[in-house]
Amino acid sequence: MKRAKNLKGYSVFDRLLVVFFTLFALLMIYPVYYVFVGSFNRGLDYISGGVYLFPREFTFDNYRVVFADGGLWRAYFITVSRTILGTFTAITFTSIVAYAMSRKELPFKKIIYFINIFTMFFSGGLIPFFLLIKTLGLYDTYALYIVPCAYSVYHMIIISNFFRSLPEELREAAVLDGAGEFRILFSVAIPLSVPVIATVSLWIAIGHWNSYFDAMVYTSSEGLVTLQFYLMKLINSQNVNVGAITLPASVTENLTAEVVTFATIVVSILPVMFIFPFISKYFEKGIMMGSIKG
Amino acid sequence: MEKAKKTTKKYSKSQWALLFMAGLGVVFLLVFNYAPMFGISLAFQSGDYVIDVRDAILNSEFVGFDNFKKFLTDPEFIDVVVNTLGLNVLSLVLTFPAPIIFALCINEVKNKRFKKVVQTVSYFPYFLSWIVFGGIVLSMLDSQTGIVNEIIVKLKLAAGPVNFGLSEYFWGLIIVTGLIKGVGWNSVIYLAAIAGIDASMYEAAEIDGANRWNKMWFITLPSILPTITVYLILAISGLLNSGFDQIWVFRNQMNLDRSEVIDTYVYKHGILKNQYSYTTAIGLLKSVIALILLTVSNAVSKKIAGRGIY
Numbered sequence: 001m002k003r004a005k006n007l008k009g010y011s012v013f014d015r016l017l018v019v020f021f022t023l024f025a026l027l028m029i030y031p032v033y034y035v036f037v038g039s040f041n042r043g044l045d046y047i048s049g050g051v052y053l054f055p056r057e058f059t060f061d062n063y064r065v066v067f068a069d070g071g072l073w074r075a076y077f078i079t080v081s082r083t084i085l086g087t088f089t090a091i092t093f094t095s096i097v098a099y100a101m102s103r104k105e106l107p108f109k110k111i112i113y114f115i116n117i118f119t120m121f122f123s124g125g126l127i128p129f130f131l132l133i134k135t136l137g138l139y140d141t142y143a144l145y146i147v148p149c150a151y152s153v154y155h156m157i158i159i160s161n162f163f164r165s166l167p168e169e170l171r172e173a174a175v176l177d178g179a180g181e182f183r184i185l186f187s188v189a190i191p192l193s194v195p196v197i198a199t200v201s202l203w204i205a206i207g208h209w210n211s212y213f214d215a216m217v218y219t220s221s222e223g224l225v226t227l228q229f230y231l232m233k234l235i236n237s238q239n240v241n242v243g244a245i246t247l248p249a250s251v252t253e254n255l256t257a258e259v260v261t262f263a264t265i266v267v268s269i270l271p272v273m274f275i276f277p278f279i280s281k282y283f284e285k286g287i288m289m290g291s292i293k294g
Numbered sequence: 295m296e297k298a299k300k301t302t303k304k305y306s307k308s309q310w311a312l313l314f315m316a317g318l319g320v321v322f323l324l325v326f327n328y329a330p331m332f333g334i335s336l337a338f339q340s341g342d343y344v345i346d347v348r349d350a351i352l353n354s355e356f357v358g359f360d361n362f363k364k365f366l367t368d369p370e371f372i373d374v375v376v377n378t379l380g381l382n383v384l385s386l387v388l389t390f391p392a393p394i395i396f397a398l399c400i401n402e403v404k405n406k407r408f409k410k411v412v413q414t415v416s417y418f419p420y421f422l423s424w425i426v427f428g429g430i431v432l433s434m435l436d437s438q439t440g441i442v443n444e445i446i447v448k449l450k451l452a453a454g455p456v457n458f459g460l461s462e463y464f465w466g467l468i469i470v471t472g473l474i475k476g477v478g479w480n481s482v483i484y485l486a487a488i489a490g491i492d493a494s495m496y497e498a499a500e501i502d503g504a505n506r507w508n509k510m511w512f513i514t515l516p517s518i519l520p521t522i523t524v525y526l527i528l529a530i531s532g533l534l535n536s537g538f539d540q541i542w543v544f545r546n547q548m549n550l551d552r553s554e555v556i557d558t559y560v561y562k563h564g565i566l567k568n569q570y571s572y573t574t575a576i577g578l579l580k581s582v583i584a585l586i587l588l589t590v591s592n593a594v595s596k597k598i599a600g601r602g603i604y
Contacts, residue, residue: 017403025415031430049439097319100312107309112316119327122585125577127564128333131347151322181311210423213538217565228425235429258433265426272421280414
């Protein structure tokens with residue numbers, strides 16, 4: 001106890017914290033590491049258990065199967081395209097509304113604000129929304145992934161709070177130059193709000209990347225299956241989808257659904273893993289900005 | 295002519311532009327949030343199994359509260375309500391304090407770099423979908439190949455491998471996985487609040503001879519209390535909202551009696567079996583109760599802590 005205290009002013013409590021948080025960090029990382037290891041292991045060998053730290057019988061076969069899976073790539077394409085298009089649409093639309101809501105001189109501001117806030121506390125529920133989607137003709141269309149996600153009150157409030165904190169003089173200068181409100185938004189307000197715009201965009205993008213509920217409920221055709229929905233069906237079916245390619249018998253005999261699913265999972269999270277280290281600090285910043293209003 | 299000019303003069307050109315911009319949002323909400331509220335009338339009609347929506351709303355008979363009665367007398371009703379409330383209350387009690395404790399502890403770590411790394415790593419699971427995260431967890435729990443069962447057997451914690459797919463483990467699975475996936479991310483908001491605390495308060499406390507615990511207990515915690523209150527009120531109003539994505543991943547044929555919650559029940563009977571009126575009624579019941587919970591918890595918070603969210 002005493003000796004511990006002498007060590008560079010680190011108390012026992014400090015050291016316990018370090019040990020605890022090291023274990024904690026490992027726990028956060030391990031599930032992904034686990035699936036990574038499994039994805040490089042031969043299927044038949046994996047069944048006997050014990051593949052936890054390194055692949056025991058190393059192979060690329062699982063990935064050969066995954067790369068030849070046409071359904072997966074189609075789902076990948078749907079998800080990548082909806083993420084890009086959906087994020088762009090939503091951030092543009094939401095910023096426009098947020099800008100108007102950040103201005104004091106907006107007429108009927110109180111009523112408009114109430115119309116927005118009320119939707120956060122009360123909704124018609126799943127079924128009326130489902131029936132609306134059908135009535136609007138959005139059911140089983142690609143637009144379904146973009147249009148209903150184009151606006152979020154919560155994001156609007158966060159962006160709007162940031163716009164409000166921008167110096168008024170910049171706007172006045174733009175007005176003197178004869179700029180209209182749209183000009184001011186796109187050439188003054190948005191360029192000065194890159195951190196919050198980037199953060200909210202990333203939130204929206206992650207939402208698009210990870211969603212499967214909309215695909216499951218509001219679509220029925222194969223061509224609209226998203227990446228996560230595809231994964232879900234794969235995990236539930238427990239079948240190996242060898243599909244288009246012909247593999248030598250020595251390979252197919254060794255394949256199992258589980259390790260192929262692992263490889264598919266790895267392929268599906270690679271983009272998130274690569275981008276994550278660069279974007280995590282933005283996420284944090286964004287939450288802090290959103291919390292200013294308290 | 296004169297009059298018409300006057301009314302257009304009432305607002306400047308830029309105000310009209312702003313009104314148009316804000317109006318876009320209003321139009322969106324009218325279509326996607328307010329229009330479905332008209333569909334609520336279905337809850338009081340006999341519109342089950344009707345394919346055409348307009349037909350269902352305009353032409354089906356009004357049946358009063360029959361749909362609500364049907365739900366209350368359904369044999370599954372008790373299970374569904376117990377699961378929804380039990381699961382959500384338990385996870386509120388167990389997982390709500392976790393990010394607060396996490397934030398307070400990580401704030402005590404002296405090595406800035408280590409702190410940063412742990413924090414960043416802790417967000418990671420949040421960015422994986424429930425399909426991916428849940429799928430991996432299920433593999434880790436597998437009775438033959440999973441590491442968790444290997445540890446259980448090696449340490450002789452149980453007689454043999456545990457089948458985590460059974461009913462009795464379902465709530466535990468939901469709470470523990472929810473905790474792991476969300477604790478880091480949910481702590482960010484509290485860390486932001488901690489970062490905003492005036493440093494001079496700590497300095498003053500140090501001069502008065504306060505130690506670490508005193509500072510945490512008498513400065514940090516009270517300073518983030520407003521943030522905690524806001525999130526607690528929101529969590530309470532969401533007590534009937536289950537994480538559909540999460541539950542859908544972990545449920546199976548063996549644990550249905552513990553995994554069926556209101557949201558999955560509505561999905562099953564409404565979307566899959568076309569009982570539109572019946573499930574609209576259940577959805578309405580849920581929305582109303584959520585609104586009541588919000589109002590009550592906000593009022594209680596205003597009375598006790600002197601502040602609410604509106």
